[in-house]
Amino acid sequence: MKKLLVTVNGIRFEVEVEVIEDDELTYQPSQGIIPVGAKPSEHLSSSHLNTLMRTPISRQTKTLTIDQKKLSSPINGKVIEIPFSIGQKVKENDVLFVLEAMKMKTNISSPVSAVIKSIEVKVGDNIEAGQLLMTFE
Incomplete structure (x- = not known):
């Protein structure tokens, strides 16, 4: 797993990325693992993650962690x-x-x-x- 900071639609996430197969990645925000599929002709790398467009995780009022x-x-x-x-x-x-x-x-x-x-x-x-x-x- 590799930790990255990713900004999606102005929302900043700290994520862990794991390569599962050549054409498939997952990304793990604090809310859980989300599979990120790639078309067979595409290869996703960490440099592509900043352009990844997903439905943003809802912004909730939350207690700050330490x-x-x-x-x-x-x-x-x-x-x-x-x-x-x-x-x-x-x-x-x-x-x-x-x-x-x-x-x-x-x-x-x-x-x-x-x-x-x-x-x-x-x-x-x-x-x-x-x-x-x-x-x-």
Whole structure:
């Protein structure tokens, strides 16, 4: 199984993909395994999954899991902007941090809609991949 982040119709999913046969894949969102068929003349690869069109899984109001209550940095870099503050409501995909790494700016977006509980870094901090940046209520 290989984990991928896939965006379908603006909805972001973390999925595990397993090749079952040459022309068939499955994708496993948190709600269960969904077979993804391919025509005999097509071969699906991970690069094609971002264009996969399926009926979106219904958006339900849900309780955040422990992992969803924490936002960690995916890269090393320097914090150059934090546009939100503690107590503010953020929506999924809002830019919460702007980092600079190797003279390039990288936006770190909210994985969920939530209220900011804490911000663990400040502008000017050098951070490492995996370092906790923010927690949500």
